[in-house]
Amino acid sequence: MQVEDLEKVSLALQENAKDFIEKGLSYIIEDELKDYKYSLLHIFSGTLLFLKDVLYKEHWSFLFQDIDKAKKSDLLENKIISVNFTTLLFRLENLSDVKLEKELKDDLQWMQKERNKIEHFYNPINHHEVRSRIASLLGNLISFINDLHKSDPDFDFDNDYDYRHKYQSLFEVLQKYSLMFETYIEKRSLRIKKDLEACDLVIHCPLCKQKTLEIKIDDGLTICHFCLSEHTTDMFYDKYNHISLDPEFYMDDSNKCPKCWSNKLYENTYEVICFYCFERYEHSELSNCYRCDTLIHESLSGYCESCWEDIMSD
Structure with missing residues (x-):
């Protein structure tokens, strides 16, 4: 044979x-x-x-x-x-x-x-x-x-x-x-309820749409406890960061994480996550600076820190 x-x-x-x-x-x-x-x-x-x-x-x-x-x-x-x-x-x-x-x-x-x-x-x-x-x-x-x-x-x-x-x-x-x-x-x-309760960072999985995808920051891995899809964090970001899940919220490629200034921002249905420092932001917390269009987090003035300093110094 x-x-x-x-x-x-x-x-x-x-x-x-x-x-x-x-x-x-x-x-x-x-x-x-x-x-x-x-x-x-x-x-x-x-x-x-x-x-x-x-x-x-x-x-x-x-x-x-x-x-x-x-x-x-x-x-x-x-x-x-x-x-x-x-x-x-x-x-x-x-x-x-x-x-x-x-x-x-x-x-x-x-x-x-x-x-x-x-x-x-x-x-x-x-x-x-x-x-x-x-x-x-x-x-x-x-x-x-x-x-x-x-x-x-x-x-x-x-x-x-x-x-x-x-x-x-x-x-x-x-x-x-x-x-x-x-x-x-x-x-x-x-x-999988107990497994999820022990996770530090869980988001909605783009494949099964359940909020069951754990990001294991220390291991550099993502695993969905519901559908068992697995990726490295880099693979996951490269594969899914272009999917726009919320048409009312658009992030330009030039936008950077307000915390670490990385451009590795991932747009989820309910939030935005930086795949460099893994800071999480709700959509309602983010806006763009009125002056330079930089992404900012919870700014009462509507300006980024740099622009606000310039305005105040004039």
């Missing part, structure tokens, strides 16, 4: 996983109660395909339920009895470096039981429970992919920070639907 063939199997698993999960999430967003069972079935199947690809990346033979009968030719010809649910979780935890958090395993085990009931018995669905569980799974999958990304030996933060590169399309789907899923937003917000 050529390397290209192995990659094709992996890509197929990834694409199918994304499609199943996306379809399942669309049922939840549409909120047709009769379709909740299809949401559960699709999301569970997609998640298993995703985890099988994670296992497959460890070694192709791990996909076979009976490793002793594993043949590459059977894999390519789809003549394979693949790992069952129990074996899949066991191999992920014991034959790879992957860590499955208890919360993720609990979600998966619940979904497996519900899937079996749907497929084999009459199963009246508790729709509130389905939404809650899927919301929990959504958050746990995002965290799991994020952890996989960081533990990858090929990870290069400077050049690969936007998406978790090996599962980019799935990560995008999870992020997209999480912002349309009220139950997820509520659960995620509750889960």
Whole structure:
């Protein structure tokens, strides 16, 4: 089997996983109660395909339920009895470096039981429970992919920070639907509440629009606790400082921070932040000097300090 063939199997698993999960999430967003069972079935199947690809990346033979009968030719010809649910979780935890958090395993085990009931018995669905569980799974999958990304030996933060590169399309789907899923937003917000309370500097994230993006000044990093996007502070500023979130407030490139005179000012919806000294200003606190147009902070006279001194000396 050529390397290209192995990659094709992996890509197929990834694409199918994304499609199943996306379809399942669309049922939840549409909120047709009769379709909740299809949401559960699709999301569970997609998640298993995703985890099988994670296992497959460890070694192709791990996909076979009976490793002793594993043949590459059977894999390519789809003549394979693949790992069952129990074996899949066991191999992920014991034959790879992957860590499955208890919360993720609990979600998966619940979904497996519900899937079996749907497929084999009459199963009246508790729709509130389905939404809650899927919301929990959504958050746990995002965290799991994020952890996989960081533990990858090929990870290069400077050049690969936007998406978790090996599962980019799935990560995008999870992020997209999480912002349309009220139950997820509520659960995620509750889960990260304590983390946010311990942060010194938190602003609105330009990606998920939640006030959950922490600026770690000492580390030179930004991390959104809601959508898990990460950047260095320089990367973040370079990428997002041109986005005008408030059309009524315009900052010219010549404007400088009133405290440190740096021109690294970032315009957020509710405030302005200097990405050099990390001073924060509310929009209402800033204005431009009547005389030289320099950005000034809470000036009663309407003039910058230099211009005011010139005026007073005349």
